[in-house]
Each structure stands twice: as structure tokens, then as C-alpha cells.
Amino acid sequence: MKDLISHQLIKYLENRGVEHIFGLCGHTNIAVLSALEKSSIKFINTRHEQIAAHIADGYARAKKETAVVLSHLGPGLTNAATGVANAALDSIPMVVIAGDVPSHYYGKHPHQEVNLHADGSQYEIYRPFVKRAWRVDRPDLFPEIIEKAFQLAESGNPGPVLVSVPMDIFSKEIDTTLFERLDHNTKSLHKPTIDEETAKTIIKTLINASKPLFYVGGGIMLADAAEELRELVDHLSIPVAHSLMGKGAVSDDNPLTLGMTGFWGTKFINDKCKEADYILALGTRFAEADSSSWESEYTFNFPPTKLIQIDIEPSEIGRNYPVEIGVVADLKQALTVLNRVAKELVPNGLQNDELKQEIIANREEFKNSNLKYITDNSFPMKPQRILEEVREVLPRDAYITTDVGWNKNGVGQQFPIYEAGTVLTPGGFATMGFGAPAALGAKIAQPDKVVVSLVGDGGFGQNPAVLATAAEENIPVVWVIMNNNAFGTIAGLEKAHFGTTFGTLFKKDGETYSPDFAQIAKAYGVEGVKIQSAEEFKPALKQAIESNKPVVIDVQMQNIPTPTSGHWNIMDIYSPNKKVHHVAVES
Incomplete structure (x- = not known):
């Protein structure tokens, strides 16, 4: 029996138990999208491939399963690269399936091909960070490659893999027995133990x-x-x-x-x-x-x-x-x-x-050292109070995603986590822009859990189009934007070591500038709340969670550094022998 590879791919993914695919359309992958239309697999449509990769990353972490990303060639694949690299450095299993240039046009530099050094070589862009990158050169090789891709992504130290598929191969017929024989191959390897x-x-x-x-x-x-x-x-x-x-x-x-x-x-x-x-x-x-x-x-x-x-x-x-x-x-x-x-x-x-x-006793001592910040009624709010009130409102098993800056470092240091795997943070790559879309992935994977994303204004501003996906799919995530009108951590570093904040603060005509994220949310069809006082924050967060809708909470935060008594050698590179860390910055 003969069937199109695009159809057999979707059937293979269904049989493997894949429930969601994250991605964005392009002329090289619409054969797959058309095959998905009547599938049990739900396609989560995004407005940017980096968003798709980060959603898939959050999904894989929360569901403890391999995530699947569908990408277009060229700019689609490079857009997704940051999200895939982030997953790679945190050892998150992911299979990226990307359309590629038609195989019969190798050497002619067809539309959107990257070929300055070789023809038909877009898969090599991913080689530094994926566990393996395949280019499918013949239709009959596709079944065994997709099987190997999942097995490699999930085995040993897990991580992303790439399967780059020339668009003409998606539309070629194949003997279905080549896929059927994969049913006899185990989908779960026994793992080594200790003697x-x-x-x-x-x-x-x-x-x-x-x-x-x-x-x-x-x-x-x-x-x-x-x-x-x-x-x-x-x-x-x-x-x-x-x-x-x-x-x-x-x-x-x-x-x-x-x-x-x-x-x-x-x-x-x-x-x-x-x-x-x-x-x-x-x-x-x-x-x-x-x-x-x-x-x-x-x-x-x-x-x-x-x-x-x-x-x-x-x-x-x-x-x-x-x-x-x-x-x-x-x-x-x-x-x-x-x-x-x-x-x-x-x-x-x-x-x-x-x-x-x-x-x-030490835990209590540390908590007491923060009390003056936690109980501070000033506005913009102290970050310590924001974290404290988020923890008070959330159930023990809620999922938290962070971005980078105070939300990541402060959560790591002083935000209690009670259930393993419920804090999703960009560790190895420390990717700004991870937290907001990763929260969507966590909520899709764990629909019965509360999911809150703690993210800075710099991080949320990377990919606000995440709200389009939230609105379309009605994914009830709450984003708490800890807004200090700056790339705050870097501003504090630059000020401490070089006496300037050039390039780190958000200003217009010399005055502090910030988009109104609550209004941006409303423009996307998502509820938005702009906090006006410290007393407003906690009730607004409770209401947002209880609404069971996607909600953006924009809360102004003082630009003070995460306290630390630790050490990082970058400080010695900036200011040798001075023991300088960060300073607060008025933004």
C-alpha cells in the first residue's frame, strides 16, 4: 500500500502518543499541516517560531514527554533556533521537524535557502546545539530517521534533534510497510543502573x-x-x-x-x-x-x-x-x-x-532579613513583596515559569518551591523571552494546574505575540510583569562597574518609558490589569487566577539588585580586586 509521507508522519506521531505539535506555517510544511487537519493531534499555532520552541520546551518539562515543533525553512528555522538551543542546554527532549528546499533544486539557490557555503545544508545551522541533525535525502529513509530522532531525543542525556525534510519529500508516496515495521521497535529503552x-x-x-x-x-x-x-x-x-x-x-x-x-x-x-x-x-x-x-x-x-x-x-x-x-x-x-x-x-x-x-533557624533568619521589603507599602513595589505575595496566593502545586533577571534569581534564592518540576526556568542558556511562552506549554501539558509566569518587562517585550496564541486557544495563564522600565540586572551591573547605564534603561526624550502592557493584552483579546498601588497587587492576582482566563498583570517594580553574598568571576573582570557586585538603579 502506498501513502503520502505527510500522512504517514501524522499517523506515526498519533501512534507514538503525541498530543500536541507547536509551530508556524510556511510553504515547505503545509503538506504536514493539511494532514494534521483531521488528526487527533492538536496543532498550537504561534506568531513566531521562537515562541513555538519555548512553548514546546515548557510543555516537555511539565508533561515529562518529548515535544514536537513544526518549522518552515530558512528564517523559520533560524527564528526557532534560540528556543531550541535553550532546550538543548537544559536537556529537554524535543523533535524539530522542518521543511527544507526541494531536493531537486539543490545547487540552484531556491527561495529562502541558506547556502553561502554549501547547498541543501540548512540542517547544519543546528549542529552546535542539537544532539543530531538529519537531512532526509530519500523518501524511503524517512521512517527510520523519524524513529531514530525520537529515540535519540529521549535517551541518555535528553535533548533536541532536528529532522530537515525537503518539501517535495513530504509530498512523495511511500510503501506504508516501511512505517509499519517501526511498530515492532521498542519506544522505551531500559536505562543503566548502579551495581x-x-x-x-x-x-x-x-x-x-x-x-x-x-x-x-x-x-x-x-x-x-x-x-x-x-x-x-x-x-x-x-x-x-x-x-x-x-x-x-x-x-x-x-x-x-x-x-x-x-x-x-x-x-x-x-x-x-x-x-x-x-x-x-x-x-x-x-x-x-x-x-x-x-x-x-x-x-x-x-x-x-x-x-x-x-x-x-x-x-x-x-x-x-x-x-x-x-x-x-x-x-x-x-x-x-x-x-x-x-x-x-x-x-x-x-x-x-x-x-x-x-x-x-537560618531559613527564618533569612526570611526576617527580607521582612522590611516584604512589608514595604511603597510603589513601585519591592520585588521581594511581589514574590512573597505570589507565593501566598498560589497553591503548593502551581507551576511557575521565570525569565531572566530578578524573577529568575529571586525565585531561585527566596521563593519556596514545594513540588518537584513545578518551576521552569531557562538555566543553561538563560534566555530572555523564555518565561512567557513556556507558561503556555506548561498549562497545555497540565491543564488542571495553576500556571503563573514571572517575567520582566524586557523579557515579556521580546515576544508579546505569545498573547495571540493564548487568546486563540483560551489558555488561562497569568503573566506577572515585574516592570522596572529596564534591563534591570544589566543596568545594575553597568552602573556598579562603569558608572553608567547606557543602553540598559528604557527612555523616550529623556523620560522613563514603558509600553502599557495591560492595554497591549486587551488589544490581543486578553484581560490586562495595570497595578496602581502595592495594596492592589495581591487581590488582582487572586482574581486573575480565579477567573480561569489568560490575564496580564503589569506591576511597576523598583529597580534594585537581587541580594547576594556569593561570587561570580565576571565581577573581577569588570573591577579587579574591588569586590563590587550590583547597585540599585533609578529607572
Whole structure:
């Protein structure tokens, strides 16, 4: 039996359980769109390919499944590149299917082709950041390529892949048995675990250590291993610190949770890491900001601290610090074994009440240090008060997305997360423009959960057309725009080190300028609220959530820096030996 590849592709995706595709039309992919019209798969139409990629990214994180993006060639593919790269650096599984120039026109430079160095080579644009990029050169190869694409995206350290398809191939017929034979191939690979002997060595080492510590990253969420981690933490009474991406792996109200390390970590948390004699690192790459630029006087000090590291990706083990025991394994599988061994060796578990009380006391001390900001009635609002009131209004299992700046750094430092995987943030790429569309993806993936996006005015201004998709699909996300009329974090850096804010503040004719985001929302058919006083914010947020509609809340915020006692070497590059960080900027 013969059928068009475009039709067989949609049937394949349906059989694979794909429920949504995110993208934007173009003349190279409308054969696929026409096949989607009567499919059970819902196509989420966007106004910009970067928006599509970020929505897909948020969807994959919240649903714990591979997301699918449909793109046009050339400018469509390059528009999507930032969102796909963001997913890549946070290890988010994604399959990008992109139309390409007709195969019979290779060498003629057809419409919208990028070919300055080679013909038919648009897929190479993605090579630096996807796990693999394929160009489909023959119709009969397409079935096995799309199968390999999903398998690679989901296996090992997950991440995006690209399948670039010449538009004529979408419209070619193929023998359907080539797709049917894929039904016999497994769609889920068994993942490596840890052997019993190594697990016993690790547990005995931790038991005998004087100041052991767990350090966890986003790999815990990718492996869906938070419950196994919490079980081990509680059984052994070992404190847990985390990277930005590891926030929420163990609830922020667990008495053994220290918090985020590095530049935006507190001195208490960083000192606990530095003083540890053994650290078990799980699913983390020890990124620069989380590790205080790897300078031993601030956060981690290997040696004398000794490191045990478990990761699904071999290249991450020992990348930045020497490792005493390194294990390549799936974290869920490894933690299952470690829990079993821990209960065999220490049936009644360990207690460390003194440490728990110390952590709780420090948590209270930090909260009290912020009270003057949290209770400040001034307007524009203090960012600490905005975060505090958002947390008070949201249910424990609500999803939060952040962008970059105060919303990301402040959330990492002082916004409690209670359920693993419910804070979605652009970690590796720190992409401005991620938070607003990622919230749509999270809500599509988890329609019964409250989803709020905390985003700056700079970040929301990157892609306000996200509101068109929200209106068309009636996706009830609430965007809280923390508006300081600036690229605030960078303004504070430039002012502190160079005495100027050139290029960082939003001004018109010398006066502070900001679009009216509430009115912009209304123009898109979305409810918009412009906050006029600090007292208005919390009731407005509650009402927005209860409305079960997409709502934009524009709240003016004072442009003050996220407090930090940590270290990042960029400060020494700007101002050597001066210990300068950020300053507040009047915007």
C-alpha cells in the first residue's frame, strides 16, 4: 500500500502518543499541516517560531514527554533556533521537524535557502546545539530517521534533534510497510543502573563521613527521581543543596533543604558546601554561576572535599571537579538501589536534629532579613513583596515559569518551591523571552494546574505575540510583569562597574518609558490589569487566577539588585580586586 509521507508522519506521531505539535506555517510544511487537519493531534499555532520552541520546551518539562515543533525553512528555522538551543542546554527532549528546499533544486539557490557555503545544508545551522541533525535525502529513509530522532531525543542525556525534510519529500508516496515495521521497535529503552557493590561503597562512605552533603541539579527532574531522592535524604538525614535547575527536587520546606548555591546563594549555604567532607552530586554539571566560577574560596572546595558523582552523561563526570567515585547511571534507577542498600545498612535511618534546627533557624533568619521589603507599602513595589505575595496566593502545586533577571534569581534564592518540576526556568542558556511562552506549554501539558509566569518587562517585550496564541486557544495563564522600565540586572551591573547605564534603561526624550502592557493584552483579546498601588497587587492576582482566563498583570517594580553574598568571576573582570557586585538603579 502506498501513502503520502505527510500522512504517514501524522499517523506515526498519533501512534507514538503525541498530543500536541507547536509551530508556524510556511510553504515547505503545509503538506504536514493539511494532514494534521483531521488528526487527533492538536496543532498550537504561534506568531513566531521562537515562541513555538519555548512553548514546546515548557510543555516537555511539565508533561515529562518529548515535544514536537513544526518549522518552515530558512528564517523559520533560524527564528526557532534560540528556543531550541535553550532546550538543548537544559536537556529537554524535543523533535524539530522542518521543511527544507526541494531536493531537486539543490545547487540552484531556491527561495529562502541558506547556502553561502554549501547547498541543501540548512540542517547544519543546528549542529552546535542539537544532539543530531538529519537531512532526509530519500523518501524511503524517512521512517527510520523519524524513529531514530525520537529515540535519540529521549535517551541518555535528553535533548533536541532536528529532522530537515525537503518539501517535495513530504509530498512523495511511500510503501506504508516501511512505517509499519517501526511498530515492532521498542519506544522505551531500559536505562543503566548502579551495581550493588558500588552502591554499598557510596552509602558506607556517606554514613562514615563527618559532614556529608547532597548536591543536586536538574537531572533529578529529568529522571523523575525526586521521590527517590527525598526518601534517601530523609533516611540518612543528609542536607541537600541544589543548583538553580535543581530547585524543588526536595521541597523547600523540608528541614534538610539548604537551598541554592553559588552567586545567588547565601553565605550559609555556600559555607555548608565548602565545609563538606563528602559531596554526592546527582544530575548536575556544576555550572559557573552555581559554583561561584569554580573558585574554591566561595562554594565548593575539591579537594579537600571529596566528590562522588552520578550522571547519565559520562562527559559531565569530572568535567569541573576531580571525582573519587564516578557512576554513569539513570538517577531514578541508581537512587532506587541506593535507597535499598541504605535501608539494609541502616535499617532505622540516621538522625541529625541539630543540623535540622540549624537549617530551620537560618531559613527564618533569612526570611526576617527580607521582612522590611516584604512589608514595604511603597510603589513601585519591592520585588521581594511581589514574590512573597505570589507565593501566598498560589497553591503548593502551581507551576511557575521565570525569565531572566530578578524573577529568575529571586525565585531561585527566596521563593519556596514545594513540588518537584513545578518551576521552569531557562538555566543553561538563560534566555530572555523564555518565561512567557513556556507558561503556555506548561498549562497545555497540565491543564488542571495553576500556571503563573514571572517575567520582566524586557523579557515579556521580546515576544508579546505569545498573547495571540493564548487568546486563540483560551489558555488561562497569568503573566506577572515585574516592570522596572529596564534591563534591570544589566543596568545594575553597568552602573556598579562603569558608572553608567547606557543602553540598559528604557527612555523616550529623556523620560522613563514603558509600553502599557495591560492595554497591549486587551488589544490581543486578553484581560490586562495595570497595578496602581502595592495594596492592589495581591487581590488582582487572586482574581486573575480565579477567573480561569489568560490575564496580564503589569506591576511597576523598583529597580534594585537581587541580594547576594556569593561570587561570580565576571565581577573581577569588570573591577579587579574591588569586590563590587550590583547597585540599585533609578529607572
